[in-house]
Amino acid sequence: MLVKIREKSRGIVAYFLVGLIAIAFSMWGMDSLFTAMRGDPNELARVNGESISQFQVDRMAQQQMRQLLQSGQIDPEQLDMNLLRQFSLNQLIQEELLRQKAADLNMRVSDRQVERQIVRMRAFQDENGRFQQETFTQLLRQEGLSPAAFRAQLHEDLVNQQLLGGLSDSEFVLASELTEFQLLVGQQRDYRYRVIAAEDFISQVRITDEALEAFYREQIARFMTPEQIRVDYLIFDPASLVAGMNVSEEELQQEYQRYADTLRSQSSSYSAAHILLTYSNNAEKQAATQRLQEARQEVLAGADFAELARDLSEDLATARRGGELGPVQPGSLNAAFETALFAMSEPGQVSEVVETEFGLHLIQLLAREDASVPPLNEVREELRSRLLAQPLRAATSDKLEQLRNLSFSSESLKEVAEASGIELHQSGWLVRETLPSFWAESAVREALFSRDVIEDGWITEPLRLQDGRYLVLARDAYQPRQQQPLEAVADEVREHLTQVQATKMAREAATTQLEQLQAGETLRGNWREITGATRNTQNAPRDINREAFRLSNNNTAGLVTLANGDTALVELQRVQQGEVSQDQAELAQLRRLLLEDRGYRLQAGFVKQLESEAKIELR
């Protein structure tokens, strides 16, 4: 009996275990077992348990960098990879949230829908709108994507679009909302204002020493000098090496000859006609040669080359056109043929018999246009630098090597300067946030405030500047952020306090005027009248216009203190509601704009909603 029960129970356990494993496999596949076992060291974030890796983030950041650079709107030096990575991480988190939600809601897109989308993409179509398989594979290769990966990505994008689009595309605008929008946004106001200037009160302001000191004590953190450094530096300009290099007149002449030859052969244009005779043995060759020599004599005696070509030439295609070959590009024909052709200078001239692999030719020059070769003096400098390029590169790299060694082994930059024969300079005080000229280049800035320079007093390696020069620097003096004494800043503080006080006095004066106005008194003089101002009017300063739009019919006057310390007194005179358009096209356009704006906000809201529901861990 007992044995029976044990047997039975073992059976149940076996069922249960096998069943459990089978379910795990069918639901999550083999991968799940393996991924569950290893943690990912590259993980940057976890979104509801799904990890986002450093690799994904880097790849997306690089993609974005490529796009930014291709757009040509951004300077590679200014690209902040860290910012791009941060941005990419955010985007990947959002995509992951959408992906999870879509999976959770069992949203799917069939492979057919994906294919149809690919075929519809403009980038893969020819000019007739037809899908081009070749363009497709080529573009993917450029992006470093396999077709399968691209399809998977597109699949995900389409599902995400469905999920987001359901909210934005089903949005509507009610007629009453359209009206309300126009009334509000198109509102116009008439008002007047006068400015009570702070400057007028400055002469009345007295700042005591006690007030000065009290302010200094209170705001002590404001009176810090920034971190700054002063350096010794030297600048090596490879161009300076040119001065010591000589090019002999002879070398220059040779280079000029080469230059002129190339220019002539590349930019001159010739057109020619020919007569071709072929042969298959020596006897035929002799006969052909003789025939051509006779033809040559005939032409020289005045016969028509074209006529002869028609009769004689075995190059049948050109024979019909009187042997005309048309324009001849240098390098396009047999070398012997070209040599003979280019040697002729006068149109009409006829060559000796020329032998090529096609047979024997008689050539006539039809027209010739020579490239104009500038005289030596005009191109002397260019040729000189061309001749010097190679030795200059070598000398530059030698000099850099020397500088590198010197900066490594020397005690001071002065030693480096003396040994290398480069003039030593001293900078002014350099503040990290406001670096002038080349000091602001990122490599230089980094070196300036590096530990090696600031603390250890090392001499830097030669740093390449954007203009091609090289900079070597070493610390002369360094000043960390530090407190400035009151004496050093007294004038600045006094000026500031005076301004604050004058601002306050202007406001007080304006308040008095406001009260007079509200009591029904008439204020005369220097009002500025504004009529029909919209919210974005150019006719009045922004702050004043905004104040005018904050007033209402039961509160017609107000004050606004401007950025420069002045106070404006503003009095509202008339409010006119915006005009409601009757034009259907205009209304449709407005509706479209509102829908677009709302659609965008809805999608952003949806993502925010998912973020608030999710568990997001950042590493």
Added chain:
Amino acid sequence: MRSDEEQLESLKEWWSKNGKSLIAGVVVAVAGVGGWKAWESHQISKAESASQLYSELSQIVMNGTGESRDQQADALIARLTGDFSKSVYADYARLFAARLAVERDELDQAQSHLRAALDSTRVEAIELVARLRLARILNSQERVDEALSLLSVPNAGGFTAEFEALRGDLLMSKGDALQAREAYQKALEASRAAGESAPLVEMKLDSLAIHGDA
């Protein structure tokens, strides 16, 4: 070490004890996996058909024109809400139905579509958006209190800015400028926290400015 025969003997014995249950277990497991896979592929094809219908619907509503647009859209909406009524695609179909009704100026019908979406969806974002749209329609019909009660949820999540802005409008129509101002302020804060601007809310806030503050 046991001899081969002994090993064979013990294997036989083990088999006689466990063999049947092992076979049964494997059979059940295979049947289970098969059944699961079949069910899964059925679910996938069902979801894919719903997805296909939904894509067509969205395409027609966004790009279609004239009467045929509404007819085609209505047919698709009927299929989505009928055959796939529990899916998110049906929720979206109801939202689209509401949009089409608003465009025809049939506000009561739009409301019933939105109510249906509100009742049937299990997606919080859809529920919130349906509430918001319902409240907007009620507002346009001057049913302010009904609209306000629709908007009173404990947490409007990612749609807080929109909820508060509408609440501000509703309170304004009730003449409660003080509370309206508070709601607009909340809307503005929610927008700013998300790094977005809200010019309309700012205009409304400006017109409610209390004298003296800048």
